[in-house]
Amino acid sequence: MDIIFNPPVNKENQYIQLLVGELRGRGYRIHPLDTIFSGMKHFRSIKLVHLNWFENVDDSGFFVAFRSFMRKMAVLAIIRLSGKPLVWTMHNRTSHEKGLAFFSRTLTRLLMRWSHRIVIHSRQSMSVLAEHGEGVRRKSVYIPHPHFIGVYGAVRDAANNHGHVLHLLFTGMVKPYKNLELLIDTVGAFGASVRLTIAGKAIDQRYQQQIEKQAATAGNVQFFPYFVPDDQLAALLGEADALVLPYDMSSSLNSGTVILAFSYKRTVICPDIGTIADLGTHRQQVFHYSYATAAEHRAALNEQITRAVAMKQQDPEALARMGELLYGYVAAAYDPRNVGAALEQVYHQLLRRNG
Missing domain, CATH: 3.40.50.2000 (Glycogen Phosphorylase B;)
Known part of the structure; x- marks a missing residue:
């Protein structure tokens, strides 16, 4: 047909x-x-x-x-x-x-x-x-x-879990609605306790330069301004404790990147968009939040990163266990x-x- x-x-x-x-x-x-x-x-x-x-x-x-x-x-x-x-x-x-x-x-x-x-x-x-x-x-x-299980190769587990430092990853197209300026500013305040990697192609050269400048100022953020090749994505995910995706709730509804994270045994820090709301009891395995204003978004994002830092410092394996549970869920449901x-x-x- x-x-x-x-x-x-x-x-x-x-x-x-x-x-x-x-x-x-x-x-x-x-x-x-x-x-x-x-x-x-x-x-x-x-x-x-x-x-x-x-x-x-x-x-x-x-x-x-x-x-x-x-x-x-x-x-x-x-x-x-x-x-x-x-x-x-x-x-x-x-x-x-x-x-x-x-x-x-x-x-x-x-x-x-x-x-x-x-x-x-x-x-x-x-x-x-x-x-x-x-x-x-x-x-x-x-x-x-x-789900994306196996699409980008086998799951890569972090070899040493980076000690007590929380390693966060943002991957995907680098666009303004994804609130990366807010993310970098928020992560910068955590100093050495958090490392953030941003990997993705910017929508244009001007926005790329803006993010590069802000990342350099933060000191604990690295920016790879290019589309991540499929054969490198699993390794990149393997280096992260969690993905952080501070999307605009006024436009965002679904997120393939959230499903990607779960497919590679990673939890997420993400607003309560539709993909997160569908998790039911598995929402307790993600760092979810809601907001109505930019100020509320900043405060909520800071709170969830703080929770993740505390959890990692108390038990370096805790976030990995969350990722395992989410992996099992999407393997069956998606x-x-x-x-x-x-x-x-x-x-x-x-x-x-x-x-």
Whole structure:
């Protein structure tokens, strides 16, 4: 069966590779969205369209954003008129890009209205959708985010646990909504009791230089300003006691990096976004917090790092045990094979209804 799963490739996010691999293993022929208008025969062969992050618009400039927005509007309109089943995965509460948010908000509303199914990776997403009407909420189907166990190689356990020093890691794209300035400032106050590594490519050169300067001033922060190759990620995770991810709660909902941490036996320091809220009793194995203002975020983040420092000093193995428990949980609850089967069930239901 021919379907659009877009994007079909993302070298910086193995989430896509996991799902595409599962779908191909079930007999689906995956095509990128860019090919949908390559010819009438191909267009007719496409039975279903599944979009990820389609609502995101490049806001580097007004005309760039406007051109992207209009092109996406046209694509959505043609898919709707064609009658092809449309599936959209809701990854964020709102777009992280704030500059020209009108374009992203408009695309998000259309995706909510025109999608036949909305895949959500956290149950908190359902309440967000309910704000847009009961009809939108009823379209949602919860499917867990696939884990990353083994994707980047075997788990690397820290050889010496660094004594009593707490080693924290942030990895992922270096963007303003991830509150790295706040993180560096907060960690800097802990001095030699905490070491922070930030590893990830910055959104642009200007922001990279800003983070580099602040990290150098802090004294206990090292910044590797590049995308971490897949074959180096397991070693990087192995050197950390915990990942620290001070996300913006106003836009963040799911986090693949949180699942990555658990997949490599690491706990996290993270706000109560949807991924954390879904942990149930396993939330006690993470350092979670909430906030409403920037001042509250600073205080809450400081409190959780303080807790982690005290726990590490009292028992150097305590955080590793938390990571072990989280690893066992995601191994069972976030199995990519079950995720692939659940997606296939969604597709089959839509295709049967579509005749």
